[in-house]
Amino acid sequence: MTPSQPAEQTSPQPAQAAPRIAIVGAGVSGLVAAGRLQAGAGKVSIFDKGRGVGGRISTRRTEQGSQFDHGAQYFTVRDARFRRVVKNMQADGVVAPWGGRIAKLERGTITPSSENHERFVGVPTMSAVGKWLARDLPIQLGTRIAVADRLAAAWRLTDTGGQPCGDFDWLLVAMPAPQAAELLGESAPAIADACRQVKMDGCWAAMIDFPEPLPLEFDGAFVHDSPLAWVARNSSKPGRPSQRESWVLHAGPEWSEAHLAEPAESVADAMLAEFYRVAEVATQQPSHLAAHRWRFAQAGKPLDEGCLLDAELRVAVCGDWCAGSRVEGAVLSGLAAAERCMAAR
Template sequence: MSDHASPRIAIIGAGTAGLTCAYQLRQRGLSPVIFEKSRGIGGRLATRRTDHGDAYDHGAQFVTARDPAFVDLLANLQQAGAAVAWSPRLPEQAPRPAHTWWIGASGMSALVRPLADAPDIRLRSTVSALRRHAGQWELQLAEQDHAEHFDAVVVTAPAPQARALLAGVSPLTDALEHVDIAPCWAAMLAFDAPLDVSFEAARFDAGPIAWIARQSSRGGLVGHRDRWLVHAAPEWSAAHLEDAPDEVLTLMLSALAERTGVALPPIAFAQAHRWRYAMTTRPLGQPMLADASGRLWVGGDWCLGARVESAFQSGLAMAQAIGAAW
């Protein structure tokens, strides 16, 4: 490759870290290709829309900003109408948030959609194998027979998935063994009558239920019924990780009635979703991992913590490192 050739860069994952990295690389004149195994972008900044026309933010519930660059991004998103402040009614005894809660104006994925403007994003494309060959990276996709070749690779999958993909390929896997990520079961519920509680969102420190939020309090989420999103606690989710979704729903509904202390109205819709890698409990402690000689970078929110801001910081750091390599 000549000094003036534009390198082919593959980014695995279209969550916040991958999209941030791709956006920053495009600002530097590079044209990365993003491979995303899901049918949409955003990762845990996800919005589920049902056949009944209801919408649920069933992953990350809001974002907060401390890093100046992320503060600036949210300010730009607000000005563009993509982000809005969310101030739901909380239980009387709940402490007030120390930072503004930001949500997507039309669902959480709206926060990253501006970062996905124009790049080559290949949805439903699962990278099943990765290997180094003749000075390049070969990416094998589960959906096609032939491999694709790139000069550099960015892996933004959750640490356990990144470790599996890089096993036997890169020594970076050793550092990934020290990262822990907890799962989360999410229940999307719609009732025929309003749930008789005085709050719109609540966090709980003990028991099976960790968080509940009324979806109609989230501005741009469409729906005509009283809709709630319930997140199970990490420990409970781990204990029931392989249970069938219907079994999980039964248990979560019972726990919800006990936690709120009210009888649940007739259920119009109920669906469980398992986030196998939901919340970092032991981060890497640095914004990314880099093998500059092999032109491999690995990152995600799990590098620095459990916040969406952590994913943004990781994606930004990887883009800066890649930009310095060319």
């Protein structure tokens, strides 16, 4: 593959210097890759457009003191490498098992879930996971990278304000596939094409505080035959304020995609009404009701590649969609990207 951009001058690199590595995206995959690369390869610089780290592992706080894990709800562990990461986080008190009662909710019938995976959550919020992964890493927040130019011997990054963000020997793009495709479309067209093949569905999340506890015998439920796909009593997770009755509802991918352009207020109302219907509880005036639109929540058909790499262009792409659409996949994808970049140097 050849670079599609013309050769340009860039700042010279002293011989034998540690490679300068840019990582765009400080979600789980980017942070894991950054930690591994910083320990093993060279100097990393991380950029994220958000106000905080963690990406889709995220917690929304309100002025009234409520908190909602409105992205990833919990994570399960299958792979031995991920288990080691989780054990370290657990030892530092950053994650804990969630013993919530999980059910299946279908046409007014509540059946306890037969799945008995151990479910972990961040403590005291899901966002603790990203903060732990980000410790000791140099991260520039509030910086959306708009252009990644492949020059003769470097990647040059520019933010949306036209400000230069530096020249780098390697570029690691750690974000949802459609966003990676957009960033790399001009400069790494083959990788961008591979990213374009992965469709990621949106997800509407509703965040609700009820004044009174709901008389429901579950703390999380997979919902069938409904616009909703998942509902959870956020306040049942360890370390959350237990005096509150806080719930997070997720709409399913089809309903979310069909309503993606609608105003958050009307979506929140519709999701709350559907929750009352499927859970068959008496209605209450919520003390807090809001909805958040995740434009690229999860890939229905993730790749099984670990990561995408073009060693000639010195660019890699990682994210959950490369390895299974979950937190565990994001961690494994970040590790794969770091290891493949180091092997290709």
